[in-house]
Amino acid sequence: MPDFLWDLMLVGISVIVGWLIKFLLSLFLRRPAQSQGEFSLVHSVMYHLGKAFNYFLPLLILNMMMPLMRVSPQYIPTLSKLAEIALTLSFAALVIGIIKVMEDYVYHAYDLNKANNLKERKIRTQLQFIRKLSVAIILILTACIILLSFDSMRKLGAGLLTGVGVGGIIIGFAAQKSLGNLLAGFQIAFTQPIRIDDVLVVEGEWGRVEEITLTYVVLNIWDQRKLILPINYFIEKPFQNWTRTGAEILGTAFFYMDYTIPVDKLRMELDRLLNASPLWDKRVNTLQVTNTTERTIEVRALMSAANSGNAFDLRCYVRENLIKYVKENYPDCLPKTRAYIESDTPPPAFIS
Numbered sequence: 112m113p114d115f116l117w118d119l120m121l122v123g124i125s126v127i128v129g130w131l132i133k134f135l136l137s138l139f140l141r142r143p144a145q146s147q148g149e150f151s152l153v154h155s156v157m158y159h160l161g162k163a164f165n166y167f168l169p170l171l172i173l174n175m176m177m178p179l180m181r182v183s184p185q186y187i188p189t190l191s192k193l194a195e196i197a198l199t200l201s202f203a204a205l206v207i208g209i210i211k212v213m214e215d216y217v218y219h220a221y222d223l224n225k226a227n228n229l230k231e232r233k234i235r236t237q238l239q240f241i242r243k244l245s246v247a248i249i250l251i252l253t254a255c256i257i258l259l260s261f262d263s264m265r266k267l268g269a270g271l272l273t274g275v276g277v278g279g280i281i282i283g284f285a286a287q288k289s290l291g292n293l294l295a296g297f298q299i300a301f302t303q304p305i306r307i308d309d310v311l312v313v314e315g316e317w318g319r320v321e322e323i324t325l326t327y328v329v330l331n332i333w334d335q336r337k338l339i340l341p342i343n344y345f346i347e348k349p350f351q352n353w354t355r356t357g358a359e360i361l362g363t364a365f366f367y368m369d370y371t372i373p374v375d376k377l378r379m380e381l382d383r384l385l386n387a388s389p390l391w392d393k394r395v396n397t398l399q400v401t402n403t404t405e406r407t408i409e410v411r412a413l414m415s416a417a418n419s420g421n422a423f424d425l426r427c428y429v430r431e432n433l434i435k436y437v438k439e440n441y442p443d444c445l446p447k448t449r450a451y452i453e454s455d456t457p458p459p460a461f462i463s
Contacts, residue, residue: 121176129169133161155215159208167201174198196257203253207246214242232306232354236323239307240300243325295343296325305345305352310419312351313340317419353419361395361415362422364429367407368437372444374400374410380436381412381429390425392417407446 137157174194217238221231299305300323309320311330316338318330328345330338344350353360368377378398385391395415402409412429416422437444 121179122173125173125176126169129167129172130165132168133164137161155212159211159215160205163201163204163208166197167205170194170198170201192260195260199253199256203249206249210242210245210249214238232308233303235308236303236306237300239323240296240325244296247325293325295346296323299323299342299345304355306354309355310353310358312353313338313344358418359392359394359415360419360422361413362426364412364414364426364433365401366410366412366430366433366437367446368410369444369447370408372408372410372437372441374398376440377410377433377437380433381414384429384432385414385425388425388428390416390421390428392421406448 177191177194217234221234305311305320305323305328307320307323311318311320313330316330316332318332318338320328321331321337322329323342326342328340328342330340332338366377381398382396385396392415395413397413399411399413400408401411412433414422414425414429416425
């Protein structure tokens with residue numbers, strides 16, 4: 112057999128054997144996965160590691176079969192180097208896939224779809240930052256391994272070590288904002304002033320934390336806009352976090368009524384409305400006169416809810432129904448303007 116065909120056959124055998132091993136592994140792993148529920152660890156493994164195995168296994172077998180190839184001695188170092196680089200890249204992709212599988216498992220174990228998900232949000236925030244940092248480190252190490260495998264790069268690196276001190280100072284000055292963001296990311300991940308799915312009020316906008324990266328934070332605003340802020344913003348500037356220690360929150364609804372409004376009746380109606388609503392979490396139910404002016408009194412209804420979304424809907428519900436109650440039962444108690452008109456004409460005499 113000609114050398115070219117022999118080498119091509121070895122390459123084909125490596126690819127076929129590698130894909131066959133991957134296929135058999137997938138069949139073996141899918142059997143116990145059929146009885147699992149919504150989350151499947153096997154499905155996550157096949158999804159994140161399938162493509163990496165498509166390259167890693169054939170390259171690994173080809174690397175083992177390299178001594179059998181009939182290649183001219185002058186080309187052997189080049190082919191070995193190319194196979195080594197390809198194997199290194201595929202192995203890095205395999206490690207990154209393993210990290211993503213672990214992330215999927217933790218996401219399943221700590222599901223955010225709970226009424227009280229404070230612990231889950233803490234873990235997810237740390238995990239997301241650690242995953243991104245780990246992937247960045249793997250990519251840097253992979254690039255370093257590939258570059259250091261060349262003798263010329265190794266000699267260049269030995270020469271650069273003498274100037275690493277000055278270079279470090281220069282890089283530090285040039286990238287101080289990037290380094291500041293990275294350190295801010297570490298601080299946020301472990302001290303956690305914000306977490307994934309936290310409800311924040313930032314720059315006058317209400318939204319939930321959707322993503323925390325190494326350099327910026329993405330807020331999903333209530334009207335589906337995205338507010339993107341540098342990560343050190345949350346270290347240097349004040350902001351409101353409505354879910355720092357829990358999702359429970361108080362809501363208010365203000366009403367302006369005439370002085371003749373029976374406050375006790377209004378309080379009884381508020382109590383009836385809250386007990387009829389599933390949005391109320393039965394913690395706080397208060398109605399008080401909080402201010403007076405020359406024309407009206409200010410009545411504040413204070414209520415509690417399990418989260419900010421429920422609180423907003425509950426406040427709207429109370430406003431609509433209390434106004435409806437006053438209009439139907441005490442229409443004269445709505446705000447009015449009183450005027451005293453003096454006239455020279457005497458009032459008409461009353462006839463009994």
